[in-house]
Amino acid sequence: MTEPVIVVGAAIVRDGALLAAQRAEPPQLRGRWEMPGGKVDPGENDEEALVRECQEELGVRVRPLRRIGDDAPFPLRPNSPPAVLRVWLTEVVEGEPRPIEHLALRWLSADTLDDVDWLPADLPFLDGVRPFLTPERSESDEPLPDPS
Numbered sequence: 001m002t003e004p005v006i007v008v009g010a011a012i013v014r015d016g017a018l019l020a021a022q023r024a025e026p027p028q029l030r031g032r033w034e035m036p037g038g039k040v041d042p043g044e045n046d047e048e049a050l051v052r053e054c055q056e057e058l059g060v061r062v063r064p065l066r067r068i069g070d071d072a073p074f075p076l077r078p079n080s081p082p083a084v085l086r087v088w089l090t091e092v093v094e095g096e097p098r099p100i101e102h103l104a105l106r107w108l109s110a111d112t113l114d115d116v117d118w119l120p121a122d123l124p125f126l127d128g129v130r131p132f133l134t135p136e137r138s139e140s141d142e143p144l145p146d147p148s
């Protein structure tokens, strides 16, 4: 039996928010949201693939910290054998993410995590990310000005 294609996704969390990326391609996935990443190439391990993909897609250097959740099978194409999505909690160690290959990037707080149209394979991972997120700060959370 052939091994499934492994797709790694980076759950990049910073300051209590998750970085979500909006796909440009292929046309049937355009506009939907995912975690940055991609297919693990032959001879590469998961962490190496994540570091390479985040450099290519976001222009940043990342460090994968640990896995979140279990492998999630999903159809890469209709009628093809299922691929597997594997998600890693990841931190940016250098650079500021830019949407090099995506239409847009968004930092999602606990309050906005469900606001974007996630690819279906990503949905089971959101609960594993949620504990790392904080609610959106609203104006009323701002510290009051010092009266003196």
Ligand SMILES: Nc1nc2c([nH]c(=O)n2[C@H]2C[C@H](O)[C@@H](COP(=O)(O)OP(=O)(O)OP(=O)(O)O)O2)c(=O)[nH]1
Pocket (backbone or CB within 6 Å): 007, 008, 009, 029, 034, 035, 036, 037, 038, 039, 040, 074, 076, 085, 119, 120, 121, 122
């Ligand atoms: N990167 C990524 N892909 C995901 C996620 N969820 C999900 O269903 N996918 C799907 C979309 C694509 O069909 C596939 C990943 O393909 P890709 O096009 O991003 O991979 P790649 O960069 O290695 O592409 P290529 O070399 O084959 O062109 O996995 C996710 O969170 N991140």
